[in-house]
Amino acid sequence: MKLKIVVTFGTRPEAIKMMPVYTELKKYPEYFDVSLIVTGQHREMLDQILEIYGVVPDVDFNIMKSEQTLTEITNALEIKYGEYFEKEKPDLVLVHGDTTTALVAAFEAFYNKIKIGHVEAGLRTHNRLNPFPEEINRQLIARFASFHFAPTTQAAENLKKENVQGRIFVTGNTAIDALFINLEQQYDDELLQKVEDDKMIVLTTHRRENLGEAMRNIFLAMKEISKTWPEYSVVYPVHMNPQIRKLATEMLSKEKNIFLIPPVGVVGFHHYLNKAKIILTDSGGIQEEAPSLGKPVLVLRETTERPEGVENGNLRIVGTDKDRIINEVQKLLNDSSYYKSFTDIANPYGDGTAAKRIVDVIKKNLNYFTIHN
Ligand code: UD1
Numbered sequence: 001m002k003l004k005i006v007v008t009f010g011t012r013p014e015a016i017k018m019m020p021v022y023t024e025l026k027k028y029p030e031y032f033d034v035s036l037i038v039t040g041q042h043r044e045m046l047d048q049i050l051e052i053y054g055v056v057p058d059v060d061f062n063i064m065k066s067e068q069t070l071t072e073i074t075n076a077l078e079i080k081y082g083e084y085f086e087k088e089k090p091d092l093v094l095v096h097g098d099t100t101t102a103l104v105a106a107f108e109a110f111y112n113k114i115k116i117g118h119v120e121a122g123l124r125t126h127n128r129l130n131p132f133p134e135e136i137n138r139q140l141i142a143r144f145a146s147f148h149f150a151p152t153t154q155a156a157e158n159l160k161k162e163n164v165q166g167r168i169f170v171t172g173n174t175a176i177d178a179l180f181i182n183l184e185q186q187y188d189d190e191l192l193q194k195v196e197d198d199k200m201i202v203l204t205t206h207r208r209e210n211l212g213e214a215m216r217n218i219f220l221a222m223k224e225i226s227k228t229w230p231e232y233s234v235v236y237p238v239h240m241n242p243q244i245r246k247l248a249t250e251m252l253s254k255e256k257n258i259f260l261i262p263p264v265g266v267v268g269f270h271h272y273l274n275k276a277k278i279i280l281t282d283s284g285g286i287q288e289e290a291p292s293l294g295k296p297v298l299v300l301r302e303t304t305e306r307p308e309g310v311e312n313g314n315l316r317i318v319g320t321d322k323d324r325i326i327n328e329v330q331k332l333l334n335d336s337s338y339y340k341s342f343t344d345i346a347n348p349y350g351d352g353t354a355a356k357r358i359v360d361v362i363k364k365n366l367n368y369f370t371i372h373n
């Protein structure tokens with residue numbers, strides 16, 4: 001009997017990190033009957049990834065609304081997932097990370113007594129408001145899941161300390177699978193060609209807890225940085241959130257050496273990261289990718305659930321204070337030994353084979369998934 005598996009996601013980072021798992025599962029039609037459900041929590045940013053992989057989902061809930069609230073996303077998805085799972089009764093649902101899509105999928109799978117595999121399990125800040133709501137989303141998914149695919153041993157330890165039920169496997173992060181594959185592909189565009197080698201600063205910011213005053217401070221810092229070091233280009237692919245686009249346009253669009261661009265397809269974006277001198281970000285995924293490239297990352301947040309990169313020296317938590325951000329950039333640009341202390345190439349998040357490990361675990365446990373307990 002084939003195992004009926006649903007792979008599900010709704011946002012850009014989940015898509016980037018679940019496509020390697022989906023692609024790997026699809027190699028074994030003799031074992032698995034795989035369906036892809038996307039929620040459309042993100043629209044353009046999700047479609048960008050699906051297009052790159054040439055994948056058409058089996059089901060698309062298409063729920064995104066402009067400036068949607070967490071309540072709206074949750075309400076829309078509970079009904080859609082609930083009805084789908086009740087009708088289709090898959091043996092296993094694979095969710096990713098900490099988004100509202102992942103939480104509701106896990107919740108509704110549990111209500112239908114369907115087993116859950118949690119990809120990128122066990123990351124913790126232990127601060128319920130940072131990242132918000134992701135920290136608690138991820139903790140709750142661990143309560144529902146039977147299989148926890150932890151990217152690192154620290155993440156697995158977190159789960160053990162919480163006495164979660166189910167089995168824990170250390171697999172590496174599938175972000176690194178995607179990064180390695182993408183960097184092998186040729187990529188170029190006009191802006192990437194135009195920015196000088198060693199003269200690009202990449203910025204991304206989108207976290208809910210940074211919306212408002214914190215993001216204003218980040219943008220003030222970037223403005224000053226662009227004026228102080230005019231020989232550098234700041235490249236900022238702006239998240240599709242209208243609140244962010246409005247503020248970024250208001251505050252940064254007049255600066256000659258700040259390039260506000262639409263979200264870059266992931267193959268291209270990995271090439272941008274690879275050419276960057278410094279990366280400033282509040283993104284989770286970028287904190288995982290940068291250590292594999294040996295790039296200094298200033299993390300625009302107060303906490304991180306990715307401590308391995310900090311311990312390795314690639315990441316530094318700088319928060320959102322304007323002067324602190326400027327001082328850190330100044331140190332990196334003016335002090336080459338300080339800069340070098342960030343540039344060890346390390347792979348604390350995996351070796352590019354995480355998807356294969358996850359699928360191997362599922363193959364070895366085929367019987368377990370069909371027993372409902
Ligand atoms: C979500 C995740 C966050 C993840 C981020 C990745 C939750 C609670 N948060 O946050 O963990 O880091 O995605 O980017 O699930 N929008 C568009 N087009 C798009 C995508 C977004 O217009 O393709 C706009 C919509 O107006 C939407 C807003 O962006 O209301 C925010 O999107 P949403 O998914 O609600 O939250 P994110 O901040 O993106």
Ligand code: UDP
Pocket residue numbers: 012013016175204206237262263264265266267269270282283284285286289
């Ligand atoms: N990314 C991308 N294009 C961009 C910016 C980011 O493909 O213009 C990728 C990035 O390499 C990483 C992922 O998107 O793999 C991170 O997504 P995001 O920052 O939106 O979410 P988070 O990781 O914080 O949940």
